[in-house]
Amino acid sequence: MRNPALQERRNRQILADIVRTYIESGEPVSSRAVSKRGEETLSTATIRNVMADLEDGGLLYQPHTSAGRVPTAAAYRFFAQEIATQATINIEDREWIRREMAGGTSAEEISERAGHVLAELSHGVGIVVAPPLSRTVLEHTRMWLLPDGRVVVVLISPGGHTRDKILRPGRLFSQEELDATADFLNRHYSGWTLEAIRTDLLQKLASERERYETIASSALTLWDPVALGESPLHKVYVEGTAQIVGAPEFADQGQLRELLSAIEEKHRLVTVLNACIDTPEPVSVQIGLKEISEAGENIALISAPYSHTDTAQGSLGVLGPTRMHYERAITAVAYVAEMFTEALKKIE
Numbered sequence: 001m002r003n004p005a006l007q008e009r010r011n012r013q014i015l016a017d018i019v020r021t022y023i024e025s026g027e028p029v030s031s032r033a034v035s036k037r038g039e040e041t042l043s044t045a046t047i048r049n050v051m052a053d054l055e056d057g058g059l060l061y062q063p064h065t066s067a068g069r070v071p072t073a074a075a076y077r078f079f080a081q082e083i084a085t086q087a088t089i090n091i092e093d094r095e096w097i098r099r100e101m102a103g104g105t106s107a108e109e110i111s112e113r114a115g116h117v118l119a120e121l122s123h124g125v126g127i128v129v130a131p132p133l134s135r136t137v138l139e140h141t142r143m144w145l146l147p148d149g150r151v152v153v154v155l156i157s158p159g160g161h162t163r164d165k166i167l168r169p170g171r172l173f174s175q176e177e178l179d180a181t182a183d184f185l186n187r188h189y190s191g192w193t194l195e196a197i198r199t200d201l202l203q204k205l206a207s208e209r210e211r212y213e214t215i216a217s218s219a220l221t222l223w224d225p226v227a228l229g230e231s232p233l234h235k236v237y238v239e240g241t242a243q244i245v246g247a248p249e250f251a252d253q254g255q256l257r258e259l260l261s262a263i264e265e266k267h268r269l270v271t272v273l274n275a276c277i278d279t280p281e282p283v284s285v286q287i288g289l290k291e292i293s294e295a296g297e298n299i300a301l302i303s304a305p306y307s308h309t310d311t312a313q314g315s316l317g318v319l320g321p322t323r324m325h326y327e328r329a330i331t332a333v334a335y336v337a338e339m340f341t342e343a344l345k346k347i348e
Contacts, residue, residue, distance in 0.1 A: 010042075012082070014050045015059060019071045019079040023323050026248060028068035073287045073322065076300065080285040080326045089331035093121060097332065101339045110343045111237045114316055114336050119240025121332040122302075124320025125263065128237040128340075129273045131314045134195035136163065141185050143178035143222065151178060153222055155194075169221050181218045236266040249298040249321040259299070262292045263319070273303050273315040283334050287322060298322055302329050304337040307344075316340060 017037045021029045031047040051069050054060045059078065060069040071079070100117045104110035111128045118126030140156040149172050154164045189197045201216045241263055250256040263269065272291060275284075283304045289296035303317030316337055318329050 011050055011054065012078075014042075014047060015054055015071075015075060016079055016083050018051070018054075018060065018069060019075055019083075022071055023325060026323065028063055028070050030068040033068070073297070076322050076326075077285070077287045080287065080300070080302075080330065084326035084330045085283065085285070087327040087331050089335050090328075093328065093332060094335060097121075097335055097339055101336070101343055104343050105347065107344060107347070110340065110347075112239070114340050115237040115239035117336055118316065118318050118332060119243065122318040122320055122324060122329040123240075123243050124318050124324060124329070125241050125244060126237075126239040126316075127269055127273060127303075127319060128316040129270050129314050130236075134198075135193050135313070137191065137193050138185065138189055138197065140190065141182050143182045145173060145175045145178055149173075151222060167222065171221075173218070173222075177218060178222075181215060181222060184215050185219055236270060238263060238266065238269075244320060247321040247323075249323065259292070259296070269319070272301060273317055282337075283330055284317075285326075285330065300324055300326075302326070302333050304333050306337045306340045 014034055017034050018029045021033050021037060025033075031044040031051060034047050034051075035042060035044050051060060054075075055062065055069060059072055059075040061072055062069055097117055101110070101113055104113055107130070111130065115126040115128045118124075118128075120126075136155060137157050138155060139158050142154045142156075144152040146152060146166070149168070151167045151169060151173060152164060153167060154162055156162050185197070189200070192200075198220065201220050205216050205220075241260065244250060244259070245256065250259065269292065272286070272289060283302060286301045286303075289299045289301055292299060298321055299319060300322045301317055301319050303315055305313045305315050307313055316333065318324075318333055320329070
């Protein structure tokens with residue numbers, strides 16, 4: 001009598017061997033190739049039967065009758081989530097990451113280094129997304145009026161980090177109004193994120209307009225994340241785009257151009273990467289990304305959140321063809337996220 005548990009374990013192992021073999025060779029995988037790789041001594045006939053079952057289950061497909069099998073997106077998803085996430089980073093990768101990430105003196109430099117490391121280790125595209133401005137925590141703000149009517153707004157967040165923006169408001173402000181607005185924000189909203197400040201100001205205007213109209217309207221005009229230039233285009237670091245050009249998955253030049261355009265636009269990447277921040281898993285694996293482009297079905301994204309401050313999180317990851325070395329990419333993303341968080345704490 002067959003043991004269902006043993007049969008299931010065998011099928012999973014054969015599927016993992018097929019995926020690994022295909023990742024390495026890029027060629028349809030035969031039963032003989034699986035037999036040479038497997039830990040168990042199984043006949044090619046037994047392996048062919050398992051491969052047929054896996055094909056019926058939507059995990060493999062056969063390009064043509066005499067060919068071996070090729071993993072489907074479901075097979076890659078199984079492999080990435082069930083096999084590769086159990087892997088541990090090798091010593092060489094860990095030490096190289098530590099060396100490359102060491103010595104960064106600013107968030108921008110550390111972000112660039114992290115993107116480079118991810119691209120090199122995965123042979124794909126390394127991406128780092130900084131926390132959106134709306135999640136920045138206010139500790140103190142200052143505002144100055146320039147002679148031409150423009151306003152300098154400086155945000156000081158915990159740890160002494162500063163972000164400044166020169167605005168041209170829709171109306172003229174006096175320095176006295178700017179001082180009053182900054183004082184109001186500092187007294188009432190220290191420790192709040194910009195997003196929360198904006199929400200509370202809007203509620204105050206809706207419920208107590210007569211009391212708050214002047215000061216709250218001024219604060220919204222000068223302090224809204226949108227007014228301050230909230231834009232993902234300035235907060236994304238991308239390295240290694242050229243590495244996906246030669247991937248066989250993107251032999252269609254039209255799809256390749258569309259994918260490269262989507263990467264260049266960046267805002268689609270931000271949407272997908274930021275979604276990983278709210279997932280419970282330390283590393284998120286997504287196979288097939290139609291939301292990025294039509295070529296997205298051949299794309300895999302491995303991502304992880306990192307901490308910029310106690311309340312602000314960003315995300316980083318690797319974008320590449322589905323036929324990527326998942327074990328190495330997943331362990332690299334997890335370790336880079338850890339090192340990135342540590343590096344940012346050192347400069348705070």
